[in-house]
Amino acid sequence: MAYRAWNKLPAEVKRRYFELIRQGLSGAAASRRVGVSLSCGSLWFIDAGSVNVIERPISGRYLSQDDRIEIADGHAAGEPVKDIAARIGKSYQTVYREIARNRKPDGRYQPWYAHGQAYLRRRRPKARRFSIDELLRHVVAEKLAKHWSPAQISRWLRRRWPRRKSWHVCPETIYESVYRGLIVSADTQTLRTGRTYRHKRGRGRSREGALKQSTKMKSIHQRPKSISARSQIGHWEGDLLIGAGQRSAIATLVRAYCTRLRTCSGWALWLGGGKGAGGST
DSSP: OOOOTSSSSOHHHHHHHHHHHHHHHOOHHHHHHHOOOHHHHHHHHTTTTTOOOOSSOOOTTSSHHHHHHHHHHHHHOOOHHHHHHHHHSOOOOHHHHHHHHHHHHTTTOOOHHHHHHHHHHHHOOOOOHHHOOOOHHHHHHHHHTTTHHHHHHHHHHHHOOOOOOGGGOHHHHHHHHHHTTTSSSOOOOTTTTTOOOOOOOOOOOOOOHHHHHTTTOOOGGSOOHHHHEEEEEEEEEEEEEEEEGOEEEEEEEEEEEHHHHHTTEEEEEEEEEEEEEEEOO
16 A cells, blocks of 8 residues: 555546546545555545536547647646647637636646546536526517517516526527527518627637528529620629728729620729729729
């Protein structure tokens, strides 16, 4: 049995201890398995806050227990965050957020404590508000019928019922409930934006999703073949050129060149320094 200090043992021993705890073993049995005293295992357990049994595997996009152990070891050794992130295959922003979000109140980053906190935060045991509160669902549906925005409804609920905390829902909750069909059916008349689905946020949004959001726009690939062949005159093409530092811009409108008549016309507008000048050709 080991008699060294409880915080001096290798990370592999602690990892095995918590694996046994998650498998359902008692603290005394897990301590005997890894070769430490019961008091040592108890100090590990207390330092970790609690050990939560995770019934189903976690998605690969989340940090695993091994990833958090690597972060803790590198952070304790003073290793740069970018090197830690490269070793575990994550972005350095993810590692920065992980350390800031899941460290202990005393500022230490403990991997088992962080893993337990992340798991508890990910759990959603509560039912959705608009699924269980029929009166709230009716009140919000009436405001949506009057073309109120979810932001207006959220502010109005807080002013109208300041003491009814369960009705203080944020605009995002209303949006999500509309898209899920919990309040009213999601159609183009329900929301001011005219959206009927929840589009992907951020840079990962696809071009197909952008075209679906702008329902009145059509792709350039859907234009008639006669326009591409330039056999007719009267079609216009527009473009915008922005100068260095976005201090000036030129908007051009060119009537399509007709291969039969061999004629074309155009119009340009120069914008720079608050002044504009136009001309046609």
